[in-house]
Amino acid sequence: MSDDIVAGIRSGDVRAIARTISRIDNGDPGIVGIVKALHVHTGEAHVIGITGPPGSGKSTLVDKLVRSYRRDGFTVAVVAVDPSSPFTGGAILGDRIRMQAHATDEGVFIRSLATRGHLGGVSRATIDTVRVLDAAGYRRIIIETVGVGQSEVDIVRLADTIVLVSVPGLGDDIQAIKAGVMEIGDVFVVNKSDRDGADRVVREIKGMLETALVNGTTPPFALAGHGVAKAAAGYSDDPHGLPPVIKTIAETGEGVDSVKKAIEGHRAGLDQAGLLRARRLANVEHELRSVVTDRLTALLERDDIRSRTKMLSAEVVDRARDPHDAADDLMAAMG
Amino acid sequence: MERKIRVLVAKPGLDGHDRGAKVIARALRDAGMEVIYTGLRQTPEQIVQAGMQEDVDCIAMSILSGAHNHLFPRVMELLKERKVDDILVIGGGVIPESDIPFLKSAGIAEIFGPGTPTKVTIDFIRANLKRNS
Numbered sequence: 148m149s150d151d152i153v154a155g156i157r158s159g160d161v162r163a164i165a166r167t168i169s170r171i172d173n174g175d176p177g178i179v180g181i182v183k184a185l186h187v188h189t190g191e192a193h194v195i196g197i198t199g200p201p202g203s204g205k206s207t208l209v210d211k212l213v214r215s216y217r218r219d220g221f222t223v224a225v226v227a228v229d230p231s232s233p234f235t236g237g238a239i240l241g242d243r244i245r246m247q248a249h250a251t252d253e254g255v256f257i258r259s260l261a262t263r264g265h266l267g268g269v270s271r272a273t274i275d276t277v278r279v280l281d282a283a284g285y286r287r288i289i290i291e292t293v294g295v296g297q298s299e300v301d302i303v304r305l306a307d308t309i310v311l312v313s314v315p316g317l318g319d320d321i322q323a324i325k326a327g328v329m330e331i332g333d334v335f336v337v338n339k340s341d342r343d344g345a346d347r348v349v350r351e352i353k354g355m356l357e358t359a360l361v362n363g364t365t366p367p368f369a370l371a372g373h374g375v376a377k378a379a380a381g382y383s384d385d386p387h388g389l390p391p392v393i394k395t396i397a398e399t400g401e402g403v404d405s406v407k408k409a410i411e412g413h414r415a416g417l418d419q420a421g422l423l424r425a426r427r428l429a430n431v432e433h434e435l436r437s438v439v440t441d442r443l444t445a446l447l448e449r450d451d452i453r454s455r456t457k458m459l460s461a462e463v464v465d466r467a468r469d470p471h472d473a474a475d476d477l478m479a480a481m482g
Numbered sequence: 483m484e485r486k487i488r489v490l491v492a493k494p495g496l497d498g499h500d501r502g503a504k505v506i507a508r509a510l511r512d513a514g515m516e517v518i519y520t521g522l523r524q525t526p527e528q529i530v531q532a533g534m535q536e537d538v539d540c541i542a543m544s545i546l547s548g549a550h551n552h553l554f555p556r557v558m559e560l561l562k563e564r565k566v567d568d569i570l571v572i573g574g575g576v577i578p579e580s581d582i583p584f585l586k587s588a589g590i591a592e593i594f595g596p597g598t599p600t601k602v603t604i605d606f607i608r609a610n611l612k613r614n615s
Contacts, residue, residue, distance in 0.1 A: 162566070165537035173485050236486070237511035243532060244521035250528035256535055261516050263486070 153184045156283050161256070164283050168258055171275045182275050189281040190427075192224075193414050196303030198294035199312030204338040206245040207397040208312060208406070209291050213249055215407045216287050223249075224256040224285035226276050228292040228302055231261040238262075242291060256285060270301040271441060274434055277305065300331065301437070305430050307423065308413045310334045310406065313352070315344035329355055333390055334409045340394035340402070349392050356389045446481050455480050487515045487607065488538040492529045493522045494557070497547035502574060502596075506542060509600035510607075526556040533561075533569060540570040540607050550577050555588035562589075568612040574598070 155163030170178040199205050206227070213223045227242035240259035249255040258280075260273065273290060280288050292302045294311065303309050311332035316339075335356075337348045391409050395402030417423040446452060459473040468476075491507045493500050500522055507517045518536045520529065533541045545553065554573055561569060573585065574594040582593050591610055594603050 161531075161534050162537075162564075165535055169488075169537040231516075232511060235512050235514045237514045238516045239507055239511045240516060240518045241521075243518055243536075247520050247524060247528055247532065250520075250531045250535075251525070257532070258535055259516075259518050261486070 149180050149184065152181055153282075156181075156185065156279060157188060159283050164256065164279055165258070167279050168260075168276050171279070172260060172263075172272050174272075178275075182278060185278055185282040189278050191284075192277075192281040192286055192288045193308070193410075194277055194281075194288045194290065194306045195308050195310065195410055196290045196292070196306030197310045197312060198292045198300070198303045199336075199338075200314070200317060201293050202317075203312045203314045204397045205291050205293075205312050206242045208336065208338060208395065208403065209242075209289055210246045210248065211397055211400050211403040212289065212407055212410075213246065213255060214400075215404055217249075217252065217254060221286045222254040222284060223287045223289065224280040224283075225258070226273060226280070226288070226290045227257065227259045228273060228290065229259065229261055230293065231263045236263070256280060256283070270305065271434070271437060273302050274305050301433075304331065304433055307417065307426060308333045308410050310336060310410065312336045312338050313348055314339045315342045315348050330359060333413045334406065335390055335392040336395055336402075336406055337392065338395050338397050341396050345394055349394065352392050353389075356392075360389060443481075452477070452481060487540070487611065488518065488536060489515050489540045489542055489607065490518045490520065490529070490533045490536060490538040491542050491544070492520045492524050492532070493545070494524050494526060494529060494543055494553040495545045495547040495549045496523055497545065498522055499546050500544070502546075503544040506544065506574065506600065506603065509604060510542075513604045515604075515607075526553055526560055529557055530560040530564065530566075534564065534566060538569060539611050539613065540572065542603075542607075543571070543573045543575075545573065545575040545577070548576070550575065551581055551584065554585050554590050558589035570607065570610050570612050572603070572606070574603075 152163055152167060156167060167178065167181060171182065197205055197209060209225055209227075213225065216223045225246065227240065229238055229240045229242060231238040238261035240261060242259060243257060246257055249257065258276065260276065277288050277290065290303060290306060294300065294303075309331050311329070311334070313335070314337065335352050337345050337352070339345070393402055393405050393409060395406060397403060414423070417426055447456070456477060459468065459476060462468040463470050463473050489510050491503050491510070493503050503519070507519050510517045518532070518538065520532055529541060529543070541557070543554065543557065550573065557571060561567070561571070570591055571589065572592050572594065573590050577585070577593050577595060585593055592606055
């Protein structure tokens, strides 16, 4: 049964792929065996994370990138992650609207995922979804998320190349993207660059990147990747090898080929410098931590642990114990 | 982990009126479902392929152009060709009473005309899902 599913996924069967992703998304424990079996068949795809504020044109950019990659002969998968409503748990996933031109192209697989409000679980579901698509043979996998919070940043962190999209005119979108997000970009895109203020946004981003370089806060693998990649395929024209900042008008397709070239150049740079492995090591380390955190969180919900937590809390309130001692007790009970 | 009902809301045909589709999309979302909205002017091929990739439980189509007798059955045909028999398919829009028996015989589970309270549609989807996992 599970062998059939793995074989179906490997042969690119749409239903097998789609159902497996649903089971992953639903947290079906029966899926773990399949994900495990798929793991050895993964690692071939170039995983690209694209994030930016709402309305910055990410879906349109992705649509055009897919078109460009298809012209080059690559198969492409897109995982579009959108937030669930915290009130009803429902979601409207509208990223497909911009991408439906590819719906009947057999070389393209598009899947929308909702964040569903489970802590950390989204990025895990996304990682395993990417794994399925990688094993299915898609050679470029694009993950698109709204870059507004840490969990979205966590999602794109599993990518080989990260593209940050911003637009002129939002005023403080740079502020939003700056807090812990700016550092992770490998390629920067200023979309809707026919609008007023595009050059200012480009300058601001370049300024921030230079400051990060001076302060030494650019992740070493990224910087080294850029330095080497600089030589490759015109990835970056910056003398320090800082990430390129590219102006686009995704609607008309202007600049999209430059973005693709930069993405490919970044990957080529990582490959040449032997840094792809370092990058993936960092990503997997991050993933392992989040798997363990999820398991610990689940453990905290176990009945005996819950009642022990209650009992210990009462003791802390009654001053029979201090919180640290109670925590030690709880950790011991969790094994 | 809870399972979410996923619905593809699609506009087949050439009319540009998606107010109804958007009202339904919003109502389904507020009922806790995950709605994948495809936008206007979708071919049956696009709808079926999107429904399969998104692994939806239900495809809800809205049409006001009058081409329902052609496009709705075509969607059912394509699903059958691809051996998909566990997706609930429903329709809405401006559809004459007299066309409904034909559409149902083609496999459309229910047709919801103008003025149908959204709750009726929501309850229908919940009660008629073709799979539990």
